[in-house]
Amino acid sequence: MxxxxxxxxxxxxxxxxxxxxxxxxxxxxxxxxxxxxxxxxxxxxxxxxxxxxxxxxxxxxxxxxxxxxxxxxxxxxxxxxxxxxxxxxxxxxxxxxxxxxxxxxxxxxxxxxxxFAGAPKAPARNDPSDEHGYNPGFPSRDGFADQFPGDELDDPAVYDRPQRxxxxxxxxxxxxxxxxxxSGLREPRAKEPDVHIDLPPLMQLKSISDRFTKLAIASTKTPNGSTGFRGNTTRAPKLELSANMHGCLRLRLKTDAMDISSRWTGLNNPELDPSTVEGGEEGIAQHPSTRMRARGDPEGLSDEGWATVRLDGKDWGKVLGIGRVGGRVISCFCDENALILYVYLTNEADNAEQSVITYYVSSYSQ
The missing domain is CATH 3.70.10.10 (Proliferating Cell Nuclear Antigen)
Incomplete structure (x- = not known):
């Protein structure tokens, strides 16, 4: 091969x-x-x-x-x-x-x-008052040339250094x-998403998520400075991420010591492509996200119509690191089950097929 x-x-x-x-x-x-x-x-x-x-x-x-x-x-x-x-x-x-x-x-x-293969040797400074080309009232170029960088700007040798x-x-x-x-490697199978929504810039979301995670860890520290998790991942800090079909996203941290959240509005809920949904247009009419849209309200003030997943804060921060690569991110929420992220990398070629990175993030029980 x-x-x-x-x-x-x-x-x-x-x-x-x-x-x-x-x-x-x-x-x-x-x-x-x-x-x-x-x-x-x-x-x-x-x-x-x-x-x-x-x-x-x-x-x-x-x-x-x-x-x-x-x-x-x-x-x-x-x-x-x-x-x-x-x-x-x-x-x-x-x-x-x-x-x-x-x-x-x-x-x-x-x-x-x-x-650069090497710097050219700097020419000596000639002065009529000194037969050796050295002016006693001026620093020597051998030791102090870097103090007067402007003296070499007109020297073509500086721009003509040989390269290798x-x-x-x-x-x-x-x-x-x-x-x-x-042969046994297969992508995880998930149910049809209840909500699909474009995420805000991932590095912005990562910054807030990491801050929430640090607050959660700090709030659980015992007097001796330990976190009290004792290596038990089920007790690691969890973040609650929710979205609806009216362009709203909410990140929440709820512990015994605090209850804080950040909220985004005006996000895009992409339209489903009938060719990718079983049953076409009729399948879209019966799709969970269509029913979820009908249950919610445009202002997102109602508790109805939201899909929620609970994420390990540290793992979620690692996932959001893909934001450094850039591209559009569509998130699919399977309520209380899983979050699937589709990261589409920008391809500069005209009409070129896009690369896609798919993340499968499991939701923890409440």
Missing amino acids: RFRADIQNNHVFTKLTASLASLGPIAWVKLSDEDVRLTVIPDQGSSVWAVLMIDQIFETYSIQSAAENNTINLEVPLQNLHRALKSAQNASHASIRLTKKNNIPLLSLTITTSI ETTITQDIPIKVLSPAVV
């Missing part, structure tokens, strides 16, 4: 791997002719399934295997991949390929950078997985 690609959007790729690495140490990576898929399923917390369009991350993409669609399945350590990509942030060129050394499969990242290319290769040990190993 063979795989090689030039990376054309390392900035997005680096931020994406950073966000995924916060959820779990290992990603299942599926490479094929059609797309690139990254899946993270940690022992605890939210899972993520990312489908990346090849042209959004790579160029001159080449893959070959004996499997259908030239599929290659890999197990990749996310922290190692992220560190390698981060080192290529200022590279003039970066490529990645599948290789093997000492019978160990590797993802090999090759980075090319252009650096440096190539660095970073090898990431991986595992190549057989089709049988990954």
